[in-house]
Amino acid sequence: MTEPGAGVGTVRLRDGVEIELSDGRTVVADADRPRGDVNVLSHAHGDHLYDDPPERVVCSALTAALAEARREEAGPLTRESVPEIDLYEAGHVAGSRAVLITDPGTDRRYCYTGDISTRDRAYLSGFSPPDADVLIIEATYGRPEYVFPDQADLEAEITEWLAETIDRPVLLFGYSLGRAQKLQLLAQRAGRSRVLVSKAISRINGVIEEYRDVSFDAERSGPDTELEAGDALVLPTGTNNLAFVDAILEETGALKAGFSGWAMNSAFKYRGDYDATFTLSDHCDFAELVEVVETVDPEIVYTQHGFADELATHLTGLGYETRTLKRNQTALGDF
Ligand SMILES: [Zn+2]
Numbered sequence: 001m002t003e004p005g006a007g008v009g010t011v012r013l014r015d016g017v018e019i020e021l022s023d024g025r026t027v028v029a030d031a032d033r034p035r036g037d038v039n040v041l042s043h044a045h046g047d048h049l050y051d052d053p054p055e056r057v058v059c060s061a062l063t064a065a066l067a068e069a070r071r072e073e074a075g076p077l078t079r080e081s082v083p084e085i086d087l088y089e090a091g092h093v094a095g096s097r098a099v100l101i102t103d104p105g106t107d108r109r110y111c112y113t114g115d116i117s118t119r120d121r122a123y124l125s126g127f128s129p130p131d132a133d134v135l136i137i138e139a140t141y142g143r144p145e146y147v148f149p150d151q152a153d154l155e156a157e158i159t160e161w162l163a164e165t166i167d168r169p170v171l172l173f174g175y176s177l178g179r180a181q182k183l184q185l186l187a188q189r190a191g192r193s194r195v196l197v198s199k200a201i202s203r204i205n206g207v208i209e210e211y212r213d214v215s216f217d218a219e220r221s222g223p224d225t226e227l228e229a230g231d232a233l234v235l236p237t238g239t240n241n242l243a244f245v246d247a248i249l250e251e252t253g254a255l256k257a258g259f260s261g262w263a264m265n266s267a268f269k270y271r272g273d274y275d276a277t278f279t280l281s282d283h284c285d286f287a288e289l290v291e292v293v294e295t296v297d298p299e300i301v302y303t304q305h306g307f308a309d310e311l312a313t314h315l316t317g318l319g320y321e322t323r324t325l326k327r328n329q330t331a332l333g334d335f
Pocket of ligand 1: 043045048092115
């Protein structure tokens with residue numbers, strides 16, 4: 001069965017984002033079971049990472065190493081490079097890349113961003129968008145109210161809080177790949193006496209330290225670790241509601257802080273039962289997303305993830321041809 005409008009130049013969201021080239025090959029990005037003629041992995045976050053590995057994949061060496069660490073049971077990954085695909089630093093997390101795919105038959109250029117941040121942070125350079133005819137952009141914070149503070153101000157606010165509370169231990173919650181590493185560096189900068197991390201974060205630290213010129217100087221915490229005043233313990237966000245966290249709070253009088261773009265909503269603080277929250281994010285805010293689109297200035301924009309409809313509506317208002325990518329729905333190429 002042929003879907004209406006399917007064919008050359010079609011961008012679809014199926015299992016991952018699928019782009020069909022003029023020679024009939026498909027490029028598939030960030031699928032659970034990648035089965036494209038060419039498969040791309042933008043970064044090693046769970047919602048982009050395969051469950052069942054592809055035979056070969058286009059990604060950075062660091063993303064491959066992180067993916068192998070996070071999907072140990074799947075075995076080693078085989079990376080390939082293909083002439084039609086160029087990788088660009090996505091500025092999201094260590095190893096993350098956006099891709100520019102050039103159709104060899106038509107010279108049409110497709111930019112798939114994966115997750116992006118245009119801010120320089122710690123050892124990450126912000127995403128500098130390439131020119132493209134078709135842009136497929138993430139829309140996590142694609143609503144006008146999500147505009148984050150200046151990065152330097154934000155980091156100063158965080159280190160001030162970490163210094164002011166030095167007479168107590170603190171628990172800092174962030175994703176194990178991304179926020180967790182930045183929190184360790186900020187805790188060091190704030191003069192915290194020890195920076196401790198969970199097993200999962202320690203493993204990711206090790207991979208990043210191997211590939212990048214950075215050292216997190218963190219100790220691995222365990223059941224016998226006794227938290228003291230001055231300590232900062234960095235934990236994966238998902239552990240916030242676990243019983244061991246409550247036990248630590250009760251025993252040590254530690255404070256809890258949460259870090260996310262969603263901290264702009266007061267519900268974030270309340271739901272996580274945090275003492276403090278900060279809008280530290282590894283994504284573009286709304287204004288930065290719009291700026292990326294304006295810089296690329298494509299003929300058509302596809303939005304996906306988060307506030308995809310809202311961002312699409314805004315971009316349509318700015319005069320862009322826009323589509324929201326939704327699973328199993330063919331988005332027409334129109335050219
Ligand atoms: Zn991500």
